[in-house]
Amino acid sequence: MKIYYVEDEKDLSEIIRKYLIREGFETTVFYDGESAMAHIDDDVDLWILDIMLTGEISGYDLIKSLKDHHSPAAVIFTSARDQDLDKIMGLELGSDDYLAKPYSPRELILRVKAVLKRHQARETSEIVHYGPYEINITRREIKDGQVSIELTNKEFELLLFFLKNVNQAFAREDILKHVWGENYYGSDRVVDDLLRRLRHKMPELKIETIYGYGYRLLWKKLS
Missing domain, CATH: 3.40.50.2300 (Response regulator)
Known part of the structure; x- marks a missing residue:
């Protein structure tokens, strides 16, 4: 060590x-x-x-x-x-x-x-398994088998928020508050952009879009 x-x-x-x-x-x-x-x-x-x-x-x-x-x-x-x-x-x-x-x-x-x-x-x-992904929350590391997945801080914070609240639906405003903080006053469309990037990097995430409301992460067992 x-x-x-x-x-x-x-x-x-x-x-x-x-x-x-x-x-x-x-x-x-x-x-x-x-x-x-x-x-x-x-x-x-x-x-x-x-x-x-x-x-x-x-x-x-x-x-x-x-x-x-x-x-x-x-x-x-x-x-x-x-x-x-x-x-x-x-x-x-x-x-x-x-x-x-x-x-x-x-x-x-x-x-x-x-x-x-x-x-x-x-x-x-503090290691979470979701589908094919091994997510080390402490080290902020993600692996898909032997392949490492690099996330930005905001992408990881969004992933962590969903993992802590699996199967719960959240409005964009709620996600914005938890990931960007209370003092963020920009457009809530940044949530959509961040979700798009996260889905691209981790396509096995079952993030459900609730039209006119927001999103939720559905649980997926180890593949």
């Missing part, structure tokens, strides 16, 4: 890196937020983020960027500052665990293994 470790204390980071490698983890260390941010889209299983970093980009900035980019990676925060405040902030931003400094390398290893185990179990539970 691949781990990115962001820590500006070089002596500590070298010790932790050796422990992680010894446990079989492919580990890359970044000493500041800027260098880590350049790799925010990399395929990684876990980020270990120190909150206070050298430079202008903090651990908070990094996890916000990870969430904005829909990264499926797990996140562990570490910090030497006020534990309660940082822990609350980290959890609110979506971290999976928090470890206050100073900590032992062995404790971090145990936390890493526990987080990855929980994360893998959650990913497995």
